[in-house]
Every structure is written in C-alpha cells, then in structure tokens.
Amino acid sequence: MPEQKTRVGTFMRIAAAxxxxxxxxxxxxxGLLLSTEYGEALHGAGARGMYAASMLYALAAVLGWRPGGGPVGPVLYAAGMLVLASLQVVLGIAHVASVHVPLGVLMFGLSVLLLGHSVVGGRLRARTA
Structure with a gap:
C-alpha cells in the first residue's frame, strides 16, 4: 500500500507541475496575443492544454483520496481550479479582459502555491519515512 501512495503522490506532483x-x-x-498575429491561436490552444492539465490534477486528487485513503483537500482545490478555469473560458470568449487577466494571475499564484506545497510536502514525507 505505501508503494501505491508514492505513485499517486508522484502523479499528483507531475499533474501540479x-x-x-x-x-x-x-x-x-x-502577451503574444497583443503583439503577434499568431498569438490568438497559441492562447486558444494553451487554454485547452491548461484545462486538460487541471482535469488531470483532479483525476490524481480523486485517486489519492478515494482508493488511496488520502485527504480530501486536494480534491476541493482541483474542483476550485476547474471552476476558475471554466470561468476563464467564458470570460475569454466574452473578451472581458478586466476580469480575465486578474483571474489568470490568481490562478497562476494558486498553482505555484500548490506546486510548492506538493514538492516540499513530498520531500518532507520522504525524509520522515
């Protein structure tokens, strides 16, 4: 069972990254959207990739929670990020940059915090094991 927790933890760290x-x-x-003609295509493709990465993290969080017996906190975080990502899509399509941009900054900050927590938390767990 500890091996499964290690694999799920690694999966969660990769998904967070x-x-x-x-x-x-x-x-x-x-930034490219404002300065180049191909920026819109890249931003649209990136939106799909980011949404997919958020869904991947949600999957990892659920696998760590239900079968793995882990905490429910990462599942709640993943659900919140999916809600924010969905809101970003709606705001981006509607061209509401005054909310879209600050929400993107918030999402980046939350994602960096998650990544830092998962990396540092993984190292602390490995050191105490």
Missing part, C-alpha cells in the same frame, strides 16, 4: 506550466504558458501567450 503540468498545470502550473499550462497557466504560465497562458500568461506568455496572452
């Missing part, structure tokens, strides 16, 4: 990279990519392509 992908989600953070996806949100960062969105910030970069938002």
């Amino acid at each position: 992908l989600q953070t990279a996806g949100v960062f990519f969105q910030a970069v392509t938002a």
Whole structure:
C-alpha cells in the first residue's frame, strides 16, 4: 500500500507541475496575443492544454483520496481550479479582459502555491519515512 501512495503522490506532483506550466504558458501567450498575429491561436490552444492539465490534477486528487485513503483537500482545490478555469473560458470568449487577466494571475499564484506545497510536502514525507 505505501508503494501505491508514492505513485499517486508522484502523479499528483507531475499533474501540479503540468498545470502550473499550462497557466504560465497562458500568461506568455496572452502577451503574444497583443503583439503577434499568431498569438490568438497559441492562447486558444494553451487554454485547452491548461484545462486538460487541471482535469488531470483532479483525476490524481480523486485517486489519492478515494482508493488511496488520502485527504480530501486536494480534491476541493482541483474542483476550485476547474471552476476558475471554466470561468476563464467564458470570460475569454466574452473578451472581458478586466476580469480575465486578474483571474489568470490568481490562478497562476494558486498553482505555484500548490506546486510548492506538493514538492516540499513530498520531500518532507520522504525524509520522515
């Protein structure tokens, strides 16, 4: 059973890293959106990738919670990020940049916090085991 928890924890860290990279990519392509003709295509593709990474983290969190016996906190975080990502899609399509941009910054900050927590938490758990 400890081996399964280790695998799920690794899966969650990888998913958190992908989600953070996806949100960062969105910030970069938002700048390109304003300055190049291909920025809109990249930003649209990045939105799909970031949403997929958020769903991947949600899957990892559920696998860690239900069969793995882990805490429910990551599931609640994943659900919140999916809600925020859905709101981002709606706001982006509606071109409401005054809310879309600050919400993207918030999502990036939350994602970096999650990644830091998962990496540091994993190292602390490995050290005490």
